[in-house]
Amino acid sequence: MTLSTFLPTGIQLSYLVAASLFIIGLKQLGSPATARRGNQLAAVGMFLAVVATLLEQQVLNYPMILGGIVVGGVIGAIAAYRVAMTAMPQMVGIFNGLGGAASALVAIAEFWRLLSTGDPLSLTSLVTIILGILIGGVTLTGSLIAFGKLQGVLPGAPFLFPLQQPLNALLVIGFLVGSVFFCLEPSNFPIFIGLIVASLILGVAVVIPIGGGDMPVVISLLNSYSGLAAAAAGFVVNNNMLIIAGALVGASGIILTNIMCKAMNRSIFNVLFAGFGSETSTGAASAAGSNAQQTVKSIDSEEGAMMLGYARSVVIVPGYGMAVAQAQHTVKELVDQLESMGVDVKYAIHPVAGRMPGHMNVLLAEANVPYPQLCDMDDINPQFEQTDVALIIGANDVVNPAARHDKSSPIYGMPILEVDKAKHAIVIKRGMGTGFSGVQNELFFQDKTLMLFGSAKDVVGQLASEVKQL
Amino acid sequence: MTTATLITCLFVFVLASFVGFEVINKVPPTLHTPLMSGANAISGIAVLGAILVSGSLGWSVSIILGLIAVVLATINVIGGFLVTDRMLVMFKK
DSSP states (O other), rough: HHHHHOOOHHHHHHHHHHHHHHHHHHHHTTHHHHHHHHHHHHHHHHHHHHHHTTTSTOOHHHHHHHHHHHHHHHHHHHHHHHHOOOGGGHHHHHHHHHHHHHHHHHHHHHHHHHHOOOOOOOHHHHHHHHHHHHHHHHHHHHHHHHHHHTTTOOOOOOOTTTHHHHHHHHHHHHHHHHHHHHHTTOOOHHHHHHHHHHHHHHHHHHHTOOOOOOOOHHHHHOOOOOHHHHHHHHHEEEEHHHHHHHHHHHHHHHHHHHHHHHHHOOOOOHHHOOTTTTSSSHHHHHHHHHHHTTTOEEEEHHHHHHHHTOOEEEEEEHHHHHHHHHHHHHHHHHHHHHTTTTTTTEEEEEETTTTTTTHHHHHHHHHTTTTTGEEEEEGGGGGGGSSSSEEESOOOOOOOTTHHHOTTTTTTTTTOGGGGGSSSSEESSSSSOOOOOOOOOGGGGSSSEEEEEEOOHHHHHHHHHHHHHH | HHHHHHHHHHHHHHHHHHHHHHHHHOOOOOGGGHHHHHHHHHHHHHHHHHHHTTTTSOOOHHHHHHHHHHHHHHHHEEEEEEEHHHHHHHHHO
16 A cells, blocks of 8 residues: 555544544533543644644645644634633634634635636535635624624624614525526626625624623524534535534534523524614513612621621622623632631522623632532522522622513513522622613612622622621 | 535534534533633634645635635634633632
């Protein structure tokens, strides 16, 4: 067997090993004890796949390709080490976009190469190229818009305008018609460019009407798209490795998207098209009206510290407000103080708290909170009745009891953390503003609820020092 | 691409998707972010396609586009795996 016959077989076998490493790696990412090794296995798989591809006979342009890998590697490494944990949602967002862009570019480049050979292009090739450009393009601009919203460059509120959905439908129809013409006449340059531009606009159109609080869904969905884009590129260049890896990522993104939608009791259709959180619905308005006469009870940090310090059990409920104020380290200090006084402290994490799946878990892990102390919604809810104080730090909609009983509320039916069942609830909040849903939170007006106004970081810091003096 | 190869590719795609659903189901919420960013790094597999389309010698539009794709996908791969590792180091009992 000569080298030239062995090489293609060897490359395919390497791909098989790499694909297996991806599957084992993803499996191990599903358990805290093995997650780190799982990520490393997947990285080894990627390395193997890249080396195997470099050995392909058609690959000769080594200086340029290796140069590109070095440039990309250095940028990626710097970004990975520099990014603050609070900026993780943006980081994942922008990485999704890069993957989508790369996949679209592969489809465009392969089309160009096929066209320049002068051979007629088959319909199947053209269809896969169109799909590659569409998914990749949507992933790119959708991710850039998500990045802009998360970074605060763009307003986080849903961006709606008249006739938005008819216009989007028109765009989709235009893309389909353009695709048909493209298949009939592949060398028609303006149509090809038109398809690229339409995919890019479509990505913007899909994400701008979605508000900040729905970002966990959007980020997981774009994660899924980036995988599907890679799979589409795999169809274009006829490479199983791309198809397998892309399909795995696509599946994982869809699973996360589903979990996020369930945690909000909304369908993916509702998240994408309803423009949720842009206006207060009638139900919210009437709820706010009936609450207008009610008063809230406000306390200062000294009283708050007394309640926390002399409690037997405390449950901390963090939300996006904790992330914005970067208060996770201060929270950990407070909890250390309380634990040294013998208070039993747990954290209750709502699945959609924050701006991406698992956002709170990452921030608290950064502050050295051991993960067994973080409780999921289903585990912690039965425990609130035996809890002396629930301390809510920058969370709002996920603790609104209206979700249980007020059928007119836009968040009705959403599973919540039942902090109103605790003996007392202390809410740390900057003011009386509403949460993402635009609904006033009836928890704030209950007898057992005490408001502690101020920025999460300042207030928690004061609580920690007051508790120390008890 | 012939219809026969397209069908083979579709088989691979659909079966791999089922594997993905089976393998990743029931991930604890603690690991949602690392799973997402690890999967994100894997989606940088597009780098293989980028290497293949930019592989020939000389200069052409496809090679330039391919090389840009190599850079973008490598940022995705290296950045994704490293940041996931950085996160996972922080998770402790």
